[in-house]
Amino acid sequence: MNILLARSAGFCFGVKRATRMAFEAAESHDGICSLGPIIHSPQLVKKLEEKGVVVVDRVNEIPEGAVIIRSHGVTSGELKEINDRHLEVVDATCPFVKSAQDHAALLSREGYAVVLVGEREHPEVQGILSYAESGDVFVVGAAAEAEAISRRKRLGLIAQTTQSFETFRQVAAICLDKCQELRIFNTICDATSVRQDEAQEIAHRSDLVLVIGGFNSANTSRLAQICADIQPRTQHIETAEQLRKEWFEGVETVGITAGASTPRWLIDEVILGVQKISN
Ligand code: SF4
Numbered sequence: 001m002n003i004l005l006a007r008s009a010g011f012c013f014g015v016k017r018a019t020r021m022a023f024e025a026a027e028s029h030d031g032i033c034s035l036g037p038i039i040h041s042p043q044l045v046k047k048l049e050e051k052g053v054v055v056v057d058r059v060n061e062i063p064e065g066a067v068i069i070r071s072h073g074v075t076s077g078e079l080k081e082i083n084d085r086h087l088e089v090v091d092a093t094c095p096f097v098k099s100a101q102d103h104a105a106l107l108s109r110e111g112y113a114v115v116l117v118g119e120r121e122h123p124e125v126q127g128i129l130s131y132a133e134s135g136d137v138f139v140v141g142a143a144a145e146a147e148a149i150s151r152r153k154r155l156g157l158i159a160q161t162t163q164s165f166e167t168f169r170q171v172a173a174i175c176l177d178k179c180q181e182l183r184i185f186n187t188i189c190d191a192t193s194v195r196q197d198e199a200q201e202i203a204h205r206s207d208l209v210l211v212i213g214g215f216n217s218a219n220t221s222r223l224a225q226i227c228a229d230i231q232p233r234t235q236h237i238e239t240a241e242q243l244r245k246e247w248f249e250g251v252e253t254v255g256i257t258a259g260a261s262t263p264r265w266l267i268d269e270v271i272l273g274v275q276k277i278s279n
Helices: 013-028 042-050 076-084 095-109 123-130 143-148 165-176 191-205 218-230 264-278
Strands: 002-005 032-035 053-056 066-069 088-091 113-117 137-140 152-159 179-184 208-212 234-237 253-258
Touching: 002 264, 013 032, 013 042, 013 053, 013 066, 013 088, 013 095, 042 053, 066 076, 095 113, 095 123, 095 152, 113 123, 113 165, 123 137, 137 143, 143 165, 152 165, 165 179, 191 208, 191 218, 191 253, 208 218, 208 264, 218 234, 218 253, 253 264
Parallel strands: 002 253, 032 053, 032 066, 066 088, 113 137, 113 152, 152 179, 208 234, 208 253
Antiparallel strands: none
């Protein structure tokens, strides 16, 4: 059985950085909190818990000491609360997310109504929005929603880092008709599209596709959906223990990819599991 592993499978730059910072902080502190799980990988969050990293949902649940800010970042209100409490901060906000926050702040400061292309409820979007401290803000989940924006003098357009460029381009086109001046900052990071393009390519060349990553990870679930649309024999798994022999009947090529929050050791265990079944 041939195994096709996507080059981009697993951690993106921001998740790799945040994970490294979290493990280093766990080593150097006697107990530390993270505001929300560091990444959407239950297996990795468990490893960090074993090293003393306690996940909390709100700043007021953090006892004295230090807090890790995950790669999605936090809202300006949460950051103020953290600073008011004089907590030590290990800031693992991805620099690309930080850049989107800074652009939201800049646009609102300079008098633009901010249009943010993204998922309203996502913590990253909530964080970015909070930095647009004055003027109107609009969150647009799909291009058609931009039609509802009322005409105004200035619009500033940014995006959640994981959005598709095509949606961003369509929203930009609609916004052009809605204002006299449109300022655009492309804050999309290409980690998502690179993974999705490779997943498509692998699905076309495989008889079975395994997509590894947390069931709570939106980007992994999306990869699984993209693969399943091309190759119905697609399985989304979190660990090697979930592999089933019967999936491999008549399979010559197995494609493997993984979400941006899937640790390398989980990918390696799945490859080993596939090799055992193959033998
Ligand atoms: S997907 Fe991009 S923006 Fe998000 S954490 Fe990874 S590198 Fe950073």
